[in-house]
Amino acid sequence: MVAYLEHKDLANQQIDAQRAQQIRDAVRRVQDQIAAAEQKAGRAPGSVRLLAATKTRDVGEIRAALDAGIRVIGENRPQEIQIKAEPLHDDMTRLSVGYHLIGQLQRNKINKVIGVVDTIESVQSAQQAEQIGKRVLAHHYAPINVFLEVNESGEASKSGCAPDQAYDQALAVAHVPGVHLTGLMTIGAHVDDVHRISAGFAALRELREKIAASGEPGTQHCTQLSMGMTHDLAIAIAEGSTQVRIGTALFGPRAFI
Numbered sequence: 205m206v207a208y209l210e211h212k213d214l215a216n217q218q219i220d221a222q223r224a225q226q227i228r229d230a231v232r233r234v235q236d237q238i239a240a241a242e243q244k245a246g247r248a249p250g251s252v253r254l255l256a257a258t259k260t261r262d263v264g265e266i267r268a269a270l271d272a273g274i275r276v277i278g279e280n281r282p283q284e285i286q287i288k289a290e291p292l293h294d295d296m297t298r299l300s301v302g303y304h305l306i307g308q309l310q311r312n313k314i315n316k317v318i319g320v321v322d323t324i325e326s327v328q329s330a331q332q333a334e335q336i337g338k339r340v341l342a343h344h345y346a347p348i349n350v351f352l353e354v355n356e357s358g359e360a361s362k363s364g365c366a367p368d369q370a371y372d373q374a375l376a377v378a379h380v381p382g383v384h385l386t387g388l389m390t391i392g393a394h395v396d397d398v399h400r401i402s403a404g405f406a407a408l409r410e411l412r413e414k415i416a417a418s419g420e421p422g423t424q425h426c427t428q429l430s431m432g433m434t435h436d437l438a439i440a441i442a443e444g445s446t447q448v449r450i451g452t453a454l455f456g457p458r459a460f461i
């Protein structure tokens with residue numbers, strides 16, 4: 205069990221006006237940062253979507269972000285989704301907010317998230333996609349969108365499939381019934397060297413192009429690149445990101461991991 209779940213009431217709906225204002229201001233700031241990075245990279249305004257990474261944030265904080273214009277949220281843990289999905293359901297339906305899983309999914313938790321989230325960004329292999337697809341079909345749900353997560357930095361602490369297997373895995377995922385391969389996801393290298401961070405993002409972009417160029421059935425929807433977090437969003441946008449996943453810059457530092 206994750207310790208912070210015992211320290212913070214994630215179902216809390218009451219936040220004070222000052223905290224709500226802080227989150228609204230932060231959403232605007234990050235939107236401005238994205239717009240500036242798009243312009244600098246010569247990309248069309250609005251070509252990069254902002255996903256709010258909401259791990260450790262409560263319902264009230266997430267609602268403030270929705271009020272400020274956030275239209276996709278990403279959670280890391282099935283347990284947090286179980287706590288927050290119900291109280292957020294009406295707002296998310298009314299505003300058509302996308303709900304993504306961006307953290308690792310154990311096999312015994314698949315049933316807890318399908319039917320709740322619309323996208324799983326953290327699929328590690330074709331084998332895992334098959335486990336997900338089987339359960340989606342068994343429940344008669346609509347196919348779920350999946351991203352293949354690729355460990356471009358090669359850092360041992362990171363999840364994701366190895367870059368040298370990613371092409372074959374992606375083509376195999378594209379064939380799995382019950383899932384739609386809609387993109388690729390990576391976490392930037394945890395280093396100060398901008399060139400190394402860029403190289404990882406560029407490799408993901410090239411991989412996506414290669415997958416789309418394969419002409420294999422199911423690869424035509426693989427259009428998204430989920431890359432870029434608080435500290436590397438501008439680098440990711442310069443390298444072709446279509447979605448950045450931002451936590452700290454929207455909600456402040458996390459009190460718990």
Ligand SMILES: *Cc1c(COP(=O)(O)O)cnc(C)c1O
Nearest residue numbers: 257306433434449450451452453
């Ligand atoms: C926490 C998290 C983020 C957001 O990270 P920040 O540095 O707080 O912006 C993005 N992606 C994943 C997979 C995460 O776990």
